[in-house]
Amino acid sequence: SGHSRGVMLTHGNLVAIIPHNYFNLCPADSYLNLLPLAHIFPLQIALFTLSHGVRQIYLHDLTRISEVCMEYHPTGMIVVPRILEKVLEKMKERLETLEGWRKKLGVWALDLAFRPRSMVRMLLRPFADFFVYRKLRQGLGGKMRVIINGGATLNPSLQRALNSMGFPIFQGWGLTEASTVTVNRFGNNKEGTVGKPYPGTVIKISTHGEVLVRGPTVMKGYYKDPVATAEAIDEKGWLHTGDIGSIDRRGRLKIIGRLSDSFKNSRGQYIIPSPIEEKLRSYPLIDYTLITGENEPFVTALLFPSVAELDKLRGDMSPEEFLKSPLFQREVDQIIREVNTTLDEWERIRDYRFILEPPTLANGELTPTLKLRRQLVLGKHKGLISSLYQSAH
Template sequence: MREYSTPINIEIPTTGNLTDDIVTNATDYPDVVSFSRRVDGAWTDVTAAQFLGQVRAVAKGLVAAGIGEGDRVALISKTRYEWTLLDYAIWCAGAVTVPVYETSSAEQVEWILSDSGATAVVAETAAHAARVAEMRGSLPDLRHVWQLDEGAVDELVALGASVSDDDVERRRTALTPDSLATLIYTSGTTGRPKGCMLTHGNFMFELGVAVEELHQLFDDEDSATLLFLPLAHVFARIIQIGAIKARCRLGHSADVKNLVADLGSFQPTFILAVPRVFEKVFNSASQNAAADGKGRIFDHAADTAIAYSKALDGRRVGLLLRARHALFDKLVYGRLRTALGGHCAYAISGGAPLGERLGHFYRGIGLVVIEGYGLTETTAALTANLPETSKIGTVGRPLPGTGVRIAEDGELLVKGGQVFTGYWHNPEATAEALSPDGWFHTGDLGEIDDEGFVRITGRKKEIIVTAGGKNVAPTVLEDRLRAHPLVSQCMVVGDGQPYIAALVTIDPESFPQWAEQHHKTGAIADLTEDPDLIAEVERAVEEANKAVSQAESIRKFTILPVDWTEEGGQLTPSLKLKRNVVSREFRADVEALYSR
C-alpha cells in the first residue's frame, strides 16, 4: 500500500464561516472591484461594499419570507451574477444552498427538491418555474418559488425592507465551520443523485490551502477570472468562493456562443474549464488553419509547442527549438492567447483527464494549465500540479493537509479537511464511502510515484475484463480518441468479450468542414459507412492504441449516426459518460461488433 501526504502549512480558522470574506472585503477594501457584471451589454463594476449591501438586502427578504436557519433553498439557473449574490444571501440568512443544474430533467429536479426538503426555489426562467410548478403537489416542504427573470432579486429586497441588519447579522454569525453550507447532488453516471453535505469548514479548509498554493493566480491586484462553467458544479463554485476570498475580480458568462467575445472584453488573467473545452479550442484552431491552407504550419507549430514544453521539464531548450518557438509565437500562439482575452496566463483544468499532449501544447504556447483532481465529495481539488512543481500527465501532489493512499485493489483513498461529512439522508452510502478512520473511497484507480505525484488510471467500477482475463481501463483509450477533431464521444466495450471494441460518435461542429474538404454530401447519419470517414476514425484509433498494450487495444469500432449529449441523457451535466445508458440504448450496435 503506497501512501503520501503533504503537511499543512497554514492555520485553518476554527471559527467563522464563508460570509466573513464578504464582510472583511467590504470593511477593509470597500472600493475594490469584486465583480464585473453584464448590464445592457457592457461590463459594470460592483465594489466589495456594494456587494455586501446587496447580499444583506436579499438575505433580509429570505428572512421575511420565513426561511429558517438550516432551511434548504434551491437555485436553478445558468451561471450569472445573481447566482453568486443569492448563494451568499442564503448563507447570510443562515440557510443552505441546493444547486440544481438548469438543464436537469423534471424527474431530476423533483428528486433533488424532494430529497433535500427544499423550502424555497429561485428559478431563472419561466420554463424552470413551470417545471417546478408541475411537481408542486409532491413537494410538501416547498413554500416559495421566485423567478430571476421576473425580478426575484428586487422582490426579495422589497420583502425584507422591515427586517433589521441585526436580525441578519445574528443569523450570519451563528454559522460555524461545522454548519452545513450546501447540498450538492452528484450528477451521477448511474442511479439517483446523492446529496453531498459540504460544510463551511470544508470550503474554508479547501480554499485556505488552495489560494495559498496557487498564489500566482490570485496575488496580482489585476487578477480576474470569468466563470462560464455551471455554478451547480463544485468546480466552478470553489473558484467563485476563492475569487471572493482573494479579492479577485469575478465575472459570469452563461452563453457559450458569446464566450470568445466575453473573454476579449473581460480579459481574465486565468480561466477554468473542463478538458473538452481545451480540446475544442485546439481542434477548432487546427481546422481553421487547414481551411485557410495553413494546416501544415499549424501542425508544425503544435509539434514545436509540445517539444518546447517537454524541453522545459529538462531545463534545456536548444537554440533551434527556441528559434522555431519564437517564430510560431508570432504566427500562431499569440492569436490563440488573444482568443482567451490576451491577458490569460493560467488555466485550471478539472473534471476529467486533460492528457499529456494537450497539457504540453498549452504550456508550450504560453498558457500554464494547472491540472488537479477532486470530486464533489472532496469540495473540489485534493491534488494539483502547481506552477512551480508540475508533472504533466499526472494530477499533481496532494494539497497541504491532504493524504492519498492506494488500496490493495488499486483504489485511490484520500483524507483531509475538505472531505465531506456524508450523503444527505443516506447513511448506507456514507458508510460505504467513508471508512471509520476518515479515508474516503474515491472509486478511482490510481498510482502514486516516488515524488508524491498522483496519476489517475481509471474508474474502479468501469474496468473491463475481457474473455481472456485482461483488465482494461477504458478511459485511457477514450481520452486519446476524443482528442481527434472529428470524434465527439466514444465508449470502449469488451467486458467478457474476446477483444476490445468501441462505439464512436462524430463531432457535429467539426464534421461540416471535414465533409467540405473531402467533397462529401449528406449528414453524419448518411456517411457512417463512408470509407474516408472510417479511415479518419481508424487513424484516431491507431493513435489511441499507442497508449496501451496489444491485448488492450481497440480491434473494431463502429461509427454511430447520432451524437451523445446531456440533453439526450447519455452525458451528465459535467459531460461524463453515462455508460449504463449508452450500453442500454446502443446494445444492438455493441452486439454487432462481436457478431460480424
C-alpha cells in the same frame, strides 16, 4: 452520474483550501467560469477566488468564449477538458482561414507545440511565439495567466501543446465527497498529473489501485444514509474515491480511470477504458467514445464523430452516406491502427460503430462537466454493442 445521494459538506470542508493561494490571486484578477455552479468544482473555485477579491465572469454559451475574453480580458479561466479541446479546434479553424505562407507557418507552429520537449523545440519556440502563439493568445484576451482544469483529466499531449503556446494549464482533482483534493501550482506543474494534495490532506493508493483520501475537505457523510456513508468512509477515516490512480516520487497524483468503469474480458484480463478513450478523442474526427468488452473476447468501441469535422470532409454527401464511404473508413481504420500500437494485445480495438446523434446535456447523455454518462449510453445502445460480438458467439 449514478444513483443520486445527498452529500453533506460542511463550511469547514469548503473553506479548507482558501488560505492556500497557489496562484497568487489578487483583486486585479478576473476569472472566467464556464461551468454550472451546481457542480462542486466550479462552486469551490468560485468561493476560493472570491475570497481573494477576484472578479467573476460567468458564461454558459461556449461559442462566445473568444468574444467575452476580448471584452473582459480575464486573467484566469475555469474549464474541463472538453472546453480546452473546443478552444484548440477554434485555433485550428482560425489558422485554416489564413492563406499562403501565413497558413503554412501557422500549421508548422501548431505541429511544433505538440512535439515532445527537445533542444530543437526549445530553440524554435520563440520564433513560433512571435509569429503565431502570441496572436492566438490575443483570442483569449491576451492576459490569461492561469487556466484551471478539473472534472476530468486532460490529455498530456494537449496540455503540453497549450503550455507551449503560452496558455498555463494547471490540473486539479477532487470529487463531490471531498471537493478539491489536489492541484498543480506554479513551480510544480507536471503534465499528466493532477498535482499534490493541499496541506492537511493525505492521499494513498489501496491494494486495488483505488485513491483514498483523508483530510479537512472530506464530507461529513451522505444525508440520511449511514450504510452508504460507512461504505465510502472506512473506520480509519479514509474516503474511498472510486478513482484508480498512482502517486509519483514527488507526491503528485495521476488519475488513470474509474474503478466502476473498469471491466474484465472473457479471459479474465482487466481493462481500464479511460486511457484508451482519451487516445481516441485526441483525433479531431472523434468527439466522444466508449470502450466496451465486459465478459467478451475482445474490445470494441462506440464512436461519436465530430460534426464540424464531418462537415469539413463529407463534401456533397450526407453524413450517413459519408460514414459508409471508403474515404471515411480509411481515416477511421488508420486512427484505430495508430491507437492499437500503443495498447497491450488484450486492450486493442477489434471493431467499432459510429453513432451520429451527438451526446448532449439536453438528451441526458452528458454530465454538467461534459463527460459521457457511461451506463446510460451503454444501455441505450445495447443492441448495437451486441451486434459487434455476433461473430464471436
